[in-house]
Amino acid sequence: MFNHILLAYDATEASDLAFERALALAQEAHAPLHVVAVAWSAEVETHASLDLARARCWESLQLLRRRGADAQVPVDVEVLEGDCPTQIVAAADRLGADLLVIGHRRRSLLSRLAEASVAKRVIDHAHCSVMVAC
Template sequence: MAMSRKYRRVNCHLVVSRILVPHDGTEMSDRALEKATEFARALKADIIIAHIVDSRFVPPSATLSYISDRTSLEGAKTELVEILKSGAEQMLKEKMAKIKAEGIGVDFILGVGSPADEIVSIARSTESDLIVMGSRQLKSNIIASLGSVARKVLDTAHCPVMIIR
């Protein structure tokens, strides 16, 4: 069958060797990790799981300047971040063990900062080919339903982003 000039067949291949999965400990993140594991198995790709401790949950330095006992509060802030990172590391090691048992290469990265910015930065620095992440539904409209982190990652990432809901 001859194709008209208006339509041409184009071969397009997406090569995926590294999949980044942001994971915040939620069920949606678990779903995204399951889907990424399916893709990694089929594409023979590696997975990088990233957990970002949201620095917005701890008081910024500007706020601390108005508190009389800044030193102890700054120490508490640092301790809180370390506690959160330690808990995340334990969770990620458990997730990694399951994925490794399937013969898939997997590693994890812990970061601190704005989650969307850190996810995009990690995707670039690790040369990830795909980001697979969960998003909670906020409204009935599909575009409006993406969480703020998922939306920002979708808008700023250098690679394709798959949102799992």
């Protein structure tokens, strides 16, 4: 069974599904759930856009914390900044996660070829088991 479950969350439908799956696993294992969101902005020259991304992350994570409390699962939340896959894998390593749960959006072949998905990059670099919810 899993003792340290980490969820990477980005407020998409796929990450909501990943949250539901991670929450169910945490309930079954009587384990806490740690949720990270990564704030980033394409507008590197302005701090305002990063501040807005950080605020949106915190808002989403507070909702998950309440949903965890309703399910009687302790949910710790954290907002990170930087490259999403790098920050997620680093958090899993730092927390000693034995399971990392991440959502995956179904995309067209063309969009997959144009840009590697965060989930794929996390899977390629994670040092623990990864569950992909899609």
